[in-house]
Amino acid sequence: MRFEIMKTAKVKLCASVCMCLGIVTWIVNVKLDFWSVVIHLGTEQPLKAPGMPVANEQINSGNRPRRARARDEKSFDVPSSSNTQLDNVIEHRVFWSAWLDGLSTTVFDEEYERKWREQVRDARVVLLEAGCGRPTNRLAIFADGSRACVRYGIDADQVLGETLSYYLAKLLGISNLPPLALSKLNLCSEQWASVSGNIEALEWTPGAIVSLTKFLPNVTEAFIPIPFRKLQGRGLPPSPESQSNMTIPYLVELIQWTDLILFDYLTANFDRIVSHIFSLQWDARVMERATNNLLKTISGDLVFIDNEAGLIHGYRVLDLWERYHRMLLSSSCVFRRSTARRIAEMKRSGNAAKLLFELYRAREPFARELGSLSEVQALTLQNRIAVVHKHIKQCTESK
Structure with a gap:
């Protein structure tokens, strides 16, 4: 037992x-x-300076469809000839290759933006809080809990500059600007009545037109990529040796930077990268610091925010900043083919300001009341389109 x-x-x-x-x-x-x-995953991450989370704006990527194939930083479909050395990322030595450009996403889809504009124009504001950049701006919280940045601006030109910059990006096919809609501060309207006391305390003029842009939390700061930091000659295209050290997510981000460079030159927006270049006079490391008015989402998309200096105020102070605008423009000789094509079309038509106003008027009920570009500003825009078109052509011919 x-x-x-x-x-x-x-x-x-x-x-x-x-x-x-x-x-x-x-x-x-x-x-x-x-x-x-x-x-x-560590081998797939883009080469970037570490960014701290920014309590400002971030895309809710679940609310928008993606263009072409979906981009995920963990996995990319790469042609077999480009798996190791990342060959053929540039076509004709001036355009991003079709397969690489195909990995890009539409940051804000047109249909998503349309629905957002329709929703926000009727949304009731229940609270205005500090936030969204300038002291004159406010973070609006709607009855359904959604949020938007309200830009009152120091003057109406800032609201107009923000709005026209947004619609110029639409003409160029650049989807990196958050959705925007205009609203009128009618204190008796259902939209603004609940916060009429806040508006009076802010000394906002009743009846003024403000811009509303989608609020995006939990984004990170964005840093200027290394090829653009030195500004000695053309930073792009990179040498074959440096290309071999670039991950695909990093190259996809560079595509967005080359769009940003052209966009900021056309709008003469000095309040982003150009202000960094200007500050090099006394701050040798400024190019290593976070970029003004530029954020990055968790999926690696860049978001161009706070474009109040574009087109109107930027054109007014061109004499002070043009030298630095030219320096930034000359730093890149690689372009997204679709962006270059639209610039060529606007150069050929000779009426970019008219096309801009027609799009803006078709989508904004307050377009006529807020106004548009003056004749002088319209001519400045057309001239800057010609400069960008010439720059692209010279890059093509110099290869």
């Missing part, structure tokens, strides 16, 4: 040991799998 009990105990002991060994083996395998994934 005693022998049988001891035998049974040994069997149970062996079973327990085997079970423990199995659990340990499973844990080890899980850990190995986990770290292999971490190591794999």
